[in-house]
Structures are given as structure tokens and as C-alpha cells.
Amino acid sequence: MSGEVPDLASAVTEAINPRTRDIDTRSAEEIVELILSEDARVVPAVMAERDAIARLAEVVAERLRRGGRLIYAGAxxxxxxxxxxxxxxxPTFGxxxxxxxALVAGGPAALTGAVEEAEDDAAAGAADVAAIDVGPADVVLGITASGRTPYVLGAVSEAxxxxxxxxxxxxxxxSPLEELVDLMIAPVVGPExxxxxxxxxxxxAQKLVLNALSTTVMIRLGKTFGNLMVDVRPSNRKLWQRAIRIVTLATGLDATExxxxxxxxxxxxxxxxxxxxAGVDAEEARRRLAASEGRVRDAIGGGRDGQATAGR
Structure with missing residues (x-):
């Protein structure tokens, strides 16, 4: 094991929550109410970081357009x-x-079981970043609740x-992470x-941030038409039916057509x-999409009255 074990004493995520000190004396109904009332504090904390999330989304979209990657690193x-x-x-956005x-401390084994000691290895974080040849075209997002996890700090430093x-x-x-990065997103949700x-x-909070970040990036890359995920890959029966529905909603055509x-x-x-x-064949449709960097509105020359749902 390498890297310093983080001092968590000052981390708010490790603090004692005064509202739940006696949670073990409560009924099941009261416990659930306490948990959900604490969860209600998460969205306002994430909302406070919306400008930072949007700034990062623009950076990521620009790097992806140039052939770069978005790389998550966490434990x-x-x-x-x-x-x-x-x-x-x-599968969602094509x-x-x-x-x-995504780089995960401990590798694939950590996805199905706990590999707790792996998070303390800063050198492993750096090695994982080096192994995928991270470079100037890429964006690396270090994810750690405490902001102190050695694996993540090592990955970010190497990147x-x-x-x-x-x-x-x-x-x-x-947090120590904040000192190493170009941009910090820190929804402070308080003690657990x-x-x-x-x-x-x-x-x-992390899941909400990642949802907002990656979905915004995909929208900026033209992966939606209105709020329809028009780059979905219909790789099974359910997704094929979804793709048909997307086409009907976007065009006003019936399901058969x-x-x-x-x-x-x-x-x-x-x-x-x-x-x-646009009233064109598949070859011309693909040519228009390529010329418009995948944006349906530009490929059809802007909004059309025939669009049933997506543009309204």
C-alpha cells in the first residue's frame, strides 16, 4: 500500500449528524422518515454547484468534439x-x-466486491491514468466523497x-482534491x-452531478432532438420499440411508417x-447529419411544423 492514509477528522462527511444520534431507538417508520429528510438536503446542495457543472460540461463537450475523452477516477x-x-x-446516446x-481503485474486482485497501494507493491511481495514455485532449474527473482519497489524488496529479x-x-x-484541479464541484451535503x-x-449527490454533467454533454453534442434520445442504439427488442416510438414522436408518423x-x-x-x-433518403440524411455534427435541427434546416413533439 502506498500513499498517505487521509486524515478524515475534519471532513464533514465523517461528522456525527446531530439529527440522527438516537436513530437506533426509532421505529422503522421514523428511521425511513429521518433518512429521506436527510436526502432532501442533497438537491439544494447540488443546485448550488450548477454553474460549475455547466462549465465542466462545456469543457468536456469541446474536448469530445476534438476526439478527446472524459475519464472518471474514483474508489x-x-x-x-x-x-x-x-x-x-x-446505449443511451450512441x-x-x-x-x-471509468477508472476504479482495485480494478474490475472492485465493481462486484469491496477492495477497500485499493483506495489508499496513490501510485495505483497514477499508474491507471498512465496505462490509458491520458493526454491534453482528455478531461479527468476525480470523484471522492471526502476529497482526500489517495487513489484519486494520484490519478488527478498524473493527469x-x-x-x-x-x-x-x-x-x-x-479538500486536498480542490488544490489539484482546474475546476471543483463540491456539493456539501453535511453529515451522513x-x-x-x-x-x-x-x-x-455524486450520482446527481454525474447525471447532470454527462446528460448536458450529450445534449450539447447533438445526441438529442428536443428531449428525445435520438442516438439510442436499438440492440434489443425493448430498445427497438423505443426507437420506433422516438421516431413517431419526432415526426408525427404512425408506428408502421x-x-x-x-x-x-x-x-x-x-x-x-x-x-x-427533410424528405430525403438515408444516404442524404447521413450526409446532412455529418455536415451538422449530428444535430438533427441543423440537418433538417431548423424546426419543422411536421415535428410532433420534440421541438415544442
Missing amino acids: GTSGRLGMLDALELP IEPGRVV RARGAYVAGLACNRP VIAGSTRMKAGT AQRLLEAAAGEPKTAIVMAL
């Missing part, structure tokens, strides 16, 4: 949340695998040395219901929508 719950976000983006990457844009996500401020159990409020167009577009909802709204 324990924080690392698993990063991995979850990275895994869900390709982004190529490998463009959003910065390699010229990447580095950002931090923690639920404490100030169970002292130090950062899978709870801190984990919820939408399916016909989707089949002609090789299962690409975005292509099928441009075909319908």
Missing part, C-alpha cells in the same frame, strides 16, 4: 458511480465505447502532469445519517427522423 462507491455513468452512455472511461484538464467532485470543501456512510447522501423508415435507416433513429422531416 468504492464513487468509482462505481463513475463506471455506471460511463457504461450507460453508449457515443462510441471508450470515449467515456495534470500529462496536460489533461482535471476536475474534482467531492462533498467536502476545502450513519456517520461516514458516504454511499448515502454523498453518493446520491416509423418502423419502415427505421429499417431503411439501418436502425438509426436520428437518420430516420431526418429522412422523414
